[in-house]
Amino acid sequence: MAKASPTTQVEILNKSTDRLEVESIDFFVRMMSMLGMPKSVGEIYGLLYFSKTPLPMDQIVYRLGMSLGSASQGLKTLRSLKAVKTTYIPGDRRDHYLAETEFRRLFANFIKEEITPHMESAKERIQRMEDSLSSHDGQKDEFYHIRIEKLKKLTRAGGRLLPALAGLLKF
Amino acid sequence: MAKASPTTQVEILNKSTDRLEVESIDFFVRMMSMLGMPKSVGEIYGLLYFSKTPLPMDQIVYRLGMSLGSASQGLKTLRSLKAVKTTYIPGDRRDHYLAETEFRRLFANFIKEEITPHMESAKERIQRMEDSLSSHDGQKDEFYHIRIEKLKKLTRAGGRLLPALAGLLKF
DNA sequence: TGCGGGTTTCATTTTTTTTTGAAACTTTTG
DNA sequence: CAAAAGTTTCAAAAAAAAATGAAACCCGCA
Numbered sequence A, B: 001m002a003k004a005s006p007t008t009q010v011e012i013l014n015k016s017t018d019r020l021e022v023e024s025i026d027f028f029v030r031m032m033s034m035l036g037m038p039k040s041v042g043e044i045y046g047l048l049y050f051s052k053t054p055l056p057m058d059q060i061v062y063r064l065g066m067s068l069g070s071a072s073q074g075l076k077t078l079r080s081l082k083a084v085k086t087t088y089i090p091g092d093r094r095d096h097y098l099a100e101t102e103f104r105r106l107f108a109n110f111i112k113e114e115i116t117p118h119m120e121s122a123k124e125r126i127q128r129m130e131d132s133l134s135s136h137d138g139q140k141d142e143f144y145h146i147r148i149e150k151l152k153k154l155t156r157a158g159g160r161l162l163p164a165l166a167g168l169l170k171f
Numbered sequence C: 001t002g003c004g005g006g007t008t009t010c011a012t013t014t015t016t017t018t019t020t021g022a023a024a025c026t027t028t029t030g
Numbered sequence D: 001c002a003a004a005a006g007t008t009t010c011a012a013a014a015a016a017a018a019a020t021g022a023a024a025c026c027c028g029c030a
Helices: A006-010 A017-034 A037-048 A057-066 A070-079 A101-138 A142-168 B006-008 B018-034 B039-049 B059-062 B068-079 B103-137 B140-169
Strands: A084-087 A096-099 B085-088 B096-099
Touching: A017 A037, A017 B059, A017 B103, A017 B140, A037 A057, A037 A070, A037 A084, A037 A096, A037 B006, A057 A070, A057 B096, A070 A084, A070 A142, A096 B039, A101 A142, A101 B018, A142 B006, A142 B018, B018 B039, B039 B096, B059 B068, B068 B085, B103 B140
Parallel strands: none
Antiparallel strands: A084 A096, B085 B096
C-alpha cells in the first residue's frame, strides 16, 4: 500500500480523538527526546498511548507515515524499555502493540537500563584516577584527592538515589 | 599561535596529573552527554575540574585543541548552568574560568534551567488535550480521561520531585 | 578617536544520529 | 515443501547537531 502522503496525515482531524492523538504524539516526542530517544520512538509511544486497541506494526507505519525500518527499530527500543507489550490477537499473525502506561514502572526500568550501567563505568574511571594519582605522587597533594573524593560522593549518591527515586513516585 | 597538532595533545602524559586530566575529561564528557550536552562542554568542564588555577579561554583552546568558537560557546553554556565562574586576575584582561565543584548546586540549577521549563509546556499541552476532549465528546469516554489523568499525575510528580531531589542530595 | 587584545557571533563544514528501503530472514500455512 | 506474510537487519541517504574560523564586536587605553 502506498505510504500516506503528507496531506493525508493531516486530512481531517475533526474528531476530538484525532486531535488528542496529535497532542499525544507531540507530548511524547518531546518527553522522549529529553531522555535522549529519537523522534520515531516518541511518535510510536504517543500513538499507542491513546489507542484503545493494540496496533500492529503496519498500522503504526501507516498512521505515522514512517518507514518499516524505523517502526521496527522504534518498537524494539520500546520493548527493551518495557514501554510496550505485545498482545495476541486470535487469527492474526501480526504482533499487536499496546502501550505500558504505568509510568512508575517505565521510569524504574529506564533507570535500570540506561543509567545504572553508566554509573558503573563511572566508578571504574574514578578508580583509574585514584590509581594514577597514588602511584605517582604518593600522598602529597590534597587538592586532587579532594576532587576525586567529590566524584566518588557524586556517583555514590547517584547510584543510591536514582533507583530509590522510582519508589518515591506515587502516581 | 598555532593550534596544537594532534600529536602534541597526547605527547607526554607521564605526569600523573596529566593522566588525571585525561580521565577527568573523559568522565565529564560522558556525564554531560548523558544530560544532553555537547562534547565540547564536557571537555571544558573536565579540564577545569582538576585545574588548580583558573584558566583563560585561550589556554582552554590550546590545551583541548578546540576552536575558539567552540570554547566560547561551551563556556557560555557552562556559565548559564553556573558550572563555571570567572575570576579576576589583576593585570590580565582575559577572563579566567574556574569550575564550580559543588554538584548539589549544579544539579539544582540544571533542573531549574533545563527541566522545569519543559514541565511547564507539558502542562499546557495536557490542558489542550483536555480542551479538545471535553469540547467535543461531552463527558462520555472514560478511557481518554483516565489517560489524560495519568499524564497530569506524571507532570505533577515530576514538577514536585525533581526540584526536591536537589535537596535530598547529601554529598 | 583609533588601536589592539579579547570575546562573541554566525555562515559554512564536518560529524553524528536517525531514517529509509530493499534484501534477508523467520514463521505460518496451504 | 513452497509460497506468503510479517519482521528484522543494514548499507546508503537524509536530517540534525556540533565544530570551525573568520568577521564583527566590545571595551579600555593612549
